Amino acid sequence: MALAHRLASIASFYNNEESIYDIGCDHGLLGLHFQNYPLIKNIHLIDPNPYSVELIKKDKDSYITEREKLIFKRESGEKIKITESNSLVFIAGMGGKTIIEILSEWDEQNFQNCSQIVLSPHRDHLKLREYLKNKGMKLVGETVIYDQERYYEILSVGLKGESEVGLYGEKLWKTEASANYKMHLLKHLSVHRDTRTVNYLNYLKALQI
Ligand SMILES: C[S@@+](CC[C@H](N)C(=O)[O-])C[C@H]1O[C@@H](n2cnc3c(N)ncnc32)[C@H](O)[C@@H]1O
Numbered sequence: 001m002a003l004a005h006r007l008a009s010i011a012s013f014y015n016n017e018e019s020i021y022d023i024g025c026d027h028g029l030l031g032l033h034f035q036n037y038p039l040i041k042n043i044h045l046i047d048p049n050p051y052s053v054e055l056i057k058k059d060k061d062s063y064i065t066e067r068e069k070l071i072f073k074r075e076s077g078e079k080i081k082i083t084e085s086n087s088l089v090f091i092a093g094m095g096g097k098t099i100i101e102i103l104s105e106w107d108e109q110n111f112q113n114c115s116q117i118v119l120s121p122h123r124d125h126l127k128l129r130e131y132l133k134n135k136g137m138k139l140v141g142e143t144v145i146y147d148q149e150r151y152y153e154i155l156s157v158g159l160k161g162e163s164e165v166g167l168y169g170e171k172l173w174k175t176e177a178s179a180n181y182k183m184h185l186l187k188h189l190s191v192h193r194d195t196r197t198v199n200y201l202n203y204l205k206a207l208q209i
Contacts, residue, residue: 001032001033001063003029003033005145006120006152007029009143010030010120013088013140013156014034014088015115016039017086017087017088017115018039018040018041018084018086019040019041019044019087020040020044020090021080021082021087021088021090022045022046022090023047023077023090023102024093024094024098025046025052026047026052026093027056030090031043032045032060035065035070036066041069043071044073045072046073046075046077046080047074047075052074053074079105080106080110081109081110082106083113085112085113086113086115087114088114088115088116089114090118091119091120092119092154094121095122096121096127096131097124097128099121099128103135104131111158114159117137117158119154119156120152126200127196129155129165129167130196132155132157137157137158138159138161138164139161139163139171140157140161140162141156143172144169151181153169167200168200168203168204173207173209182204185201185204
């Protein structure tokens with residue numbers, strides 16, 4: 001099944017991992033997308049909302065081609081144990097604060113089993129970046145996309161990566177959507193007066209794009 005632009009961009013971070021954990025899977029489309037990937041052994045579809053898992057089983061039945069790969073869990077991301085090595089974890093479509101709450105509950109083993117954790121917060125991305133940086137997470141990659149009249153930051157982090165997680169996302173500003181995203185942020189954030197946002201605005205104003 002073809003994914004729409006936002007989910008396709010998130011899925012494009014896949015890098016030959018063997019297990020998928022789609023945390024906060026809701027409709028399940030992201031996790032289900034990987035059913036036919038030959039290397040994938042298990043796809044964990046995780047959501048605390050009981051309707052989500054039931055809806056996937058009912059509404060998405062015709063999309064399910066590899067039932068034996070699917071593991072449904074009615075669980076919050078905080079409680080999940082990443083038991084398989086070389087796992088790709090997605091946490092998308094929720095606020096940065098919720099993502100922080102989830103990752104804060106994880107033990108070291110969870111992080112060690114993730115080849116990458118792909119995050120796409122719908123808000124509070126500055127707080128999330130600050131948390132990841134302070135935790136010493138490394139950046140695997142990042143981008144910003146525009147889909148259905150909204151911008152989405154997507155960042156992939158792990159214990160190993162090419163650089164530190166930047167507070168403002170250095171690579172974000174080299175993508176197709178960068179210039180418009182910058183203008184969007186300058187317009188919408190300028191009403192905020194907290195130090196974190198003011199520093200971010202100063203960074204954006206100085207950006208040469
Ligand atoms: C807007 S949906 C996002 C669905 C999908 N990940 C996407 O990006 O399209 C957010 C989902 O996150 C789930 N959620 C909220 N808090 C969560 C938590 N602490 N752990 C796991 N899932 C959570 C909600 O139940 C909801 O189904």
